[in-house]
Amino acid sequence: MPDPHWTIPVARWSFWPAAASAAPDIGFIEPMTRRRLSTLSRAALKVAHDCSASVPAVRVVFASRHGELHRTTDILHTIDAGKTVSPTSFSLSVLNTMTGVFGIVRGDRTAATALSAGNETLGYALLEAHAQYATDASTPVLLVYADEPADPAYGPVEDDAEGGALAILLDASTQTGRLQCARVTDSAAARPAFASQCQAVQHCLDTHAASEWRGEHSHSMWRWCWHEGA
Structure with missing residues (x-):
């Protein structure tokens, strides 16, 4: 089977670093809902907006390795302490919390997909977004990736996320460039400097320089290249 490669039309993109000193501006969400959101969902909603x-209207592909794991862990600690779990905390603890809030805020009932694929989550999310847009280009596809490191209670996690959120809007009618993506079987290649796929993709989008990423024990290399214009 040949190595998969594909190209997506990028209309716009946004990145929010986990190390940002200020909180993400999500003033488009009403205060009651805003107060209940986790740091992860706030960052995801900011770049999505x-x-x-x-x-x-946009179709959303939301990707996260851990999702709302910190909120879920807090719920487990609450149960272990014999206390009552907040219904709001429970309802906002699912992987695709951000997509539900996003759709409600926008009044947009367009389909949303959520996925998780370990340390290769962003790469496969780019493939899913491409597949959806290639199947039907009448509605833009919004890819949103957001993650944060797992709680230390779970022990060491291989190639764990460093945190942050990235959104890419796929729309050929307003594209500013094209992002070429590929997954290549290459076990002999040296491991690139980027610690995560998010770092590599954000670097490619920001600098327009090609970037690569390979997991610590992976036999496949992910590559991204930027091409200007249509």
Whole structure:
């Protein structure tokens, strides 16, 4: 089977670093809901809004290795302590919390997909977004990736996420460039400097320089290249 490679039309993109000193601006969400959101969902909603505020309807592909694991862990600690779990905390602890809040805030009932694929989550999310857009280009596809390191209670995690959120809007009618993606079987290649796929993709989008990533025990190399214009 040949190594998969594909190209997506990038209309706009946004990145929010985990190390940002200020909290993400999500003033487009009403205060009651805003107060209940986790750090992860706030970052995801901020970049999602940056890319889609002027778009009437978008299909969302949300990707996260751990999702709302910190909230779930807090719930488990609460149960272990014999206390009552907040219904709100429970309802906001699922992987795709962000997609539900996003759809409600926008009044957008367009389909949303959530996925998780270990340390290769972003790479496969890019493939899913491409597949959806290639199947039907009538509605833009919004890819949102957001993650944060797992709670120390779970022990060491291989190639764990460093945190942050990235959104990419796929829309050929307003594209500014194309992101070429590939997964290549290459076990002999040296491991690139990027610690995560998110770092590598963000570097490619920001600098327009090609980037690569390979997991610590992976036999496949992920590669991204930027091409200007249509």
